[in-house]
Amino acid sequence: MSTPILMQANQVSRLFVKRPDYAERLAGLLGAKVASHTVHAVDRVDLTIHQGEVVGLVGESGCGKSTLGRVLAGILPASSGTIQTPAGELASLTGHAAHAQRMATQMIFQDPMSSLNPRKRVRDIIGEAPLAHGIVARRDCEDYVVEVMRRVGLDPDFRNRFPHQFSGGQRQRVGIGRALAVKPKFLICDESIAALDVSIQAQILNLFMDLRHDLGLTYLFISHDLGVVQRISDRTVIMYLGRIVESGPTAEIFKAPRHPYTQALLDEVPRLSNRKRRFHAIKGEIPSPLNPPAGCHFHPRCPHAMERCKTEQPLLREVGAGQLAACHLLDNAPRGANP
Amino acid sequence: MTSTTTPTLSVRNLRTWFHTQAGLVRAVDDVSFDVHPGEILGLVGESGSGKSITGFSILGLIDPPGRIDGGQILFKGTDLATLSKEELRQLRGNRIAMVFQDPMMTLNPVFRIESQMVETVLSHERCSRKAAWNRARDTLAAVGIPSPAERMKAYPHQLSGGMRQRVAIAIAMLHKPDLIIADEPTTALDVTIQAQILAEMQKLCAETGTAMVWVSHDLAVVAGLADRVCVMYAGRVVEAGETDDILDHPRHPYTVGLIGSVPSNDRSGDRLYQIPGMAPSPLALPQGCAFSPRCEHASERCRAEQPPIDTGGGRSYRCFHPQTGALL
Numbered sequence: 001m002s003t004p005i006l007m008q009a010n011q012v013s014r015l016f017v018k019r020p021d022y023a024e025r026l027a028g029l030l031g032a033k034v035a036s037h038t039v040h041a042v043d044r045v046d047l048t049i050h051q052g053e054v055v056g057l058v059g060e061s062g063c064g065k066s067t068l069g070r071v072l073a074g075i076l077p078a079s080s081g082t083i084q085t086p087a088g089e090l091a092s093l094t095g096h097a098a099h100a101q102r103m104a105t106q107m108i109f110q111d112p113m114s115s116l117n118p119r120k121r122v123r124d125i126i127g128e129a130p131l132a133h134g135i136v137a138r139r140d141c142e143d144y145v146v147e148v149m150r151r152v153g154l155d156p157d158f159r160n161r162f163p164h165q166f167s168g169g170q171r172q173r174v175g176i177g178r179a180l181a182v183k184p185k186f187l188i189c190d191e192s193i194a195a196l197d198v199s200i201q202a203q204i205l206n207l208f209m210d211l212r213h214d215l216g217l218t219y220l221f222i223s224h225d226l227g228v229v230q231r232i233s234d235r236t237v238i239m240y241l242g243r244i245v246e247s248g249p250t251a252e253i254f255k256a257p258r259h260p261y262t263q264a265l266l267d268e269v270p271r272l273s274n275r276k277r278r279f280h281a282i283k284g285e286i287p288s289p290l291n292p293p294a295g296c297h298f299h300p301r302c303p304h305a306m307e308r309c310k311t312e313q314p315l316l317r318e319v320g321a322g323q324l325a326a327c328h329l330l331d332n333a334p335r336g337a338n339p
Numbered sequence: 340m341t342s343t344t345t346p347t348l349s350v351r352n353l354r355t356w357f358h359t360q361a362g363l364v365r366a367v368d369d370v371s372f373d374v375h376p377g378e379i380l381g382l383v384g385e386s387g388s389g390k391s392i393t394g395f396s397i398l399g400l401i402d403p404p405g406r407i408d409g410g411q412i413l414f415k416g417t418d419l420a421t422l423s424k425e426e427l428r429q430l431r432g433n434r435i436a437m438v439f440q441d442p443m444m445t446l447n448p449v450f451r452i453e454s455q456m457v458e459t460v461l462s463h464e465r466c467s468r469k470a471a472w473n474r475a476r477d478t479l480a481a482v483g484i485p486s487p488a489e490r491m492k493a494y495p496h497q498l499s500g501g502m503r504q505r506v507a508i509a510i511a512m513l514h515k516p517d518l519i520i521a522d523e524p525t526t527a528l529d530v531t532i533q534a535q536i537l538a539e540m541q542k543l544c545a546e547t548g549t550a551m552v553w554v555s556h557d558l559a560v561v562a563g564l565a566d567r568v569c570v571m572y573a574g575r576v577v578e579a580g581e582t583d584d585i586l587d588h589p590r591h592p593y594t595v596g597l598i599g600s601v602p603s604n605d606r607s608g609d610r611l612y613q614i615p616g617m618a619p620s621p622l623a624l625p626q627g628c629a630f631s632p633r634c635e636h637a638s639e640r641c642r643a644e645q646p647p648i649d650t651g652g653g654r655s656y657r658c659f660h661p662q663t664g665a666l667l
Contacts, residue, residue: 060530197385198597199385199597201600202599203613206613224529224530226530227602230602231611268534270560271562271563272559272598272601274563275583275586286499286531
């Protein structure tokens with residue numbers, strides 16, 4: 001791809017360690033074996049995001065998609081690995097460069113009620129950051145807020161209202177306005193439309209697409225809803241238990257998924273065109289991330305699992321044009337064939 | 340639709356109104372539908388459309404200031420309003436069961452699964468604890484819970500979300516009810532777990548002839564599950580009919596918009612069809628058709644008078660300007 005790279009994650013991991021509590025430390029002192037609990041929320045992930053593209057990040061709850069989003073946004077530091085930005089490595093940025101990078105990446109959360117300060121007026125929610133960062137002067141702030149509110153489809157007359165005085169869809173627009181107010185280049189949307197009604201979802205999705213068109217934004221769109229991701233994203237990345245199992249151009253992934261998990265996931269998506277169908281479920285539950293299965297994380301649920309899957313972790317390899325999948329079944333398969 | 344058999348559930352002109360201090364909320368207004376044995380009816384609508392209140396009304400779970408102010412709920416021909424409290428108790432959990440969205444609300448967090456299930460069996464049937472326990476275990480196995488005998492000993496918090504919802508469904512299925520009201524039981528679950536639950540529910544309905552009312556905001560789930568669909572808007576059923584018919588040839592502009600808003604078709608990159616505006620406040624519903632302020636086909640007449648239900652060919656809709664059925 002010729003478009004410049006906006007962000008590139010190399011082998012990024014994020015661990016959460018539960019420190020042993022008092023009783024466990026005591027038991028440890030007395031000679032009992034106390035294991036510390038480590039969750040590999042994100043496990044050696046490579047991800048490249050080009051300027052101007054929409055990347056859909058899909059997975060079920062607990063797969064680490066939100067954690068990855070937060071690491072890329074700089075909210076959580078990565079435990080290991082590097083994140084390259086045009087200005088340099090994310091963690092090593094200092095001073096003005098770090099400041100600019102933080103502003104260029106903004107996040108929009110799932111629940112606007114808990115991500116907006118309930119005691120602030122919309123005027124202040126949207127206007128505070130640009131004012132603090134010197135994007136607008138105090139006397140122009142009012143006009144700036146009006147402009148941002150118009151852009152996200154809110155009536156500027158509501159700028160003195162509090163978040164609770166809005167409906168869910170409008171609140172989400174306030175959240176989008178707040179993110180846009182600092183003129184970001186990259187928006188990370190973490191399940192931003194999951195809590196909205198279908199007709200409101202469509203309105204917000206259209207707003208995202210319009211903003212992308214007008215402002216040339218790049219999106220990382222985190223969602224569990226494959227229908228939404230198919231509609232909005234150029235590239236789709238599928239995660240399972242902290243690892244990327246498949247990634248590639250959205251059209252390719254939805255037409256010819258190569259990883260058994262992706263295939264199963266796509267089969268499960270309820271669609272308007274699938275009437276009175278028999279639901280066939282992937283057997284079993286998502287394993288606990290505290291104790292993931294060895295080898296390929298998906299093998300206990302995989303219909304094609306072999307001996308090798310239980311011990312050896314499959315690596316991502318190219319299986320088609322721009323399409324990567326991590327599955328042992330694809331090792332010997334010719335490019336373009338399904339396992 | 341076979342009209343010769345008695346429907347398991349027949350709701351006739353149901354009105355559930357909330358007499359709040361701020362004013363009268365017509366949460367459910369003049370809603371009618373039938374569900375026949377073994378049939379799955381999808382009750383679709385957005386938040387505030389009255390779909391859940393319809394479900395609660397059937398089980399008599401409406402608390403003041405809400406009240407059923409009119410209409411009939413006939414369960415196998417018997418009007419539920421004429422039954423005494425005790426007779427209702429005998430029906431609920433036995434012949435009519437409900438599955439809620441959040442299983443943690445259904446399950447008592449301080450009791451083991453076995454105590455809760457055995458209690459449910461014994462409250463409606465005279466049998467030994469042992470027999471009740473065995474029946475509970477078999478029902479857990481039937482809804483796809485692995486090693487059910489061990490799970491019987493577990494507390495709700497020790498189970499995953501999908502597992503808990505299965506337990507809630509198993510409790511609903513214990514007495515092989517004639518009717519299950521399912522209020523968004525898979526909304527909080529992951530896609531693969533949702534598919535597992537849908538598969539179990541489908542199987543159980545087909546095997547036992549249980550009728551089901553599936554309340555959901557998700558048109559795509561209903562498309563895969565339901566035989567017939569009722570679309571609700573602002574407390575009223577705006578369109579009802581066979582699932583295929585409704586999805587392929589929607590007549591009401593709201594249904595047309597709702598189908599267009601679902602982003603699961605293959606035209607990626609395009610703008611989605613969006614219904615302008617938002618649902619009206621239930622305290623101040625517009626005059627005439629409640630959808631008229633958002634409807635591009637609305638005329639003076641729509642703003643002045645309520646469209647009556649138009650029925651014909653197994654279809655009914657409330658609209659003065661029914662669409663020809665061309666999808667957006």
